[in-house]
Amino acid sequence: MATSANTRPAAVARDLARLDERLSAKPAAHLKVNGLSIGYSTLRGRFHAVEDVSFEVRAGTNLGLVGESGCGKSTVVKALMGLLPEFTALSGEALLDGENILGLSDAALEPIRWNRISLITQSAMNSLDPVYCIGDQICEAILAHEKVSKAVAWARAEEMFALVGLPAERLYEFPHQFSGGMRQRAVIAMALALNAGMLLADEPTTALDPIMQSQIMSRIRGIHEHMRRSMILVTHDIAVVAETCEAVVVMYAGKVAESGPTADVLERPLHPYTMGLQNAFPRLPVRGQPRQPLISIPGTVPNLLLPPSGCRFASRCPFATDLCRTTAPQVHKVGEQSAACHYTDQADEFRAAAARPETWRNMRVGA
8 A cells, every 4th residue: 555654664755855855956948949840751752740840948938839630749749759750850959958859869868758858648548558557657767767766766656646636545556447537647647757847748638528628737737837847738729828838839731830929829810820720719708799700711731742832821821822822931020929921011900801700711722
């Protein structure tokens, strides 16, 4: 059975206190990604999954990585953790506290993973080993980086379970004995075990019901406020980003469409794709005002085996011109925001037009 803090041997309690103090002294990480491009080799040619993605996560802050399924969000996270398939074409750099961690070998990444940068995966069931109890799996990560006894590592695992709201005695159980929400919390506990300076949360509420999604995100927000780690939150849910993240990067078809402080991007988007995302998300009605309709973005994502020469959103954009279809836009900076659009100077007009359903309904998709 699990031991409480009051019944632990004195030596274990002493060594655990030293471990906690050592881990608590770790600073939050600073991450700067420059020109990240990722391509997969297929029988039909190179698939351009991510192209020229750049962003920065300042120490102790949260960054939301937003976009629809298949836009490259999770691929970026896998690149940062060194989890991409062999022979993937990779270029650019990812500076973790000034050290480029992109493309390192497994041996070189061993002291970095979990210790300096850790991951909360999409599918907790697939990321946990079914033949080992949860406690042993958390202890394995701790013992790989810290010279402590198994008893101290187990005591640290108990602390992490308490942090995510799970009873310590459940550490002896196996993944199949946990519900989906409990497994997700166990994965969060494992990611936090070494107090890594950078936490990557890759769609942490996937496959959970809405109530459990809310509980998990509340737990993550509370942990961040308590521990002040840096974090990248990968999601397709704008509301989660609005509640959780100071900055946001909006991705479309493997590229960054827009980035900046979350409040600025969501209140005054510069890119038509960000405007479309906002319109497609339900909002609470305002008393005295008509309910705003949900407006879907017509069309489909372009084929990234043969990406278009112009703006990748042009075939679905109601404001696209011949220039958009033939010439890829440069990134334009407006205040603290940046957007890859030829017409950021017309963003006010576009926002007003984008709020009307007929703007999207009457466009010729693919024109």
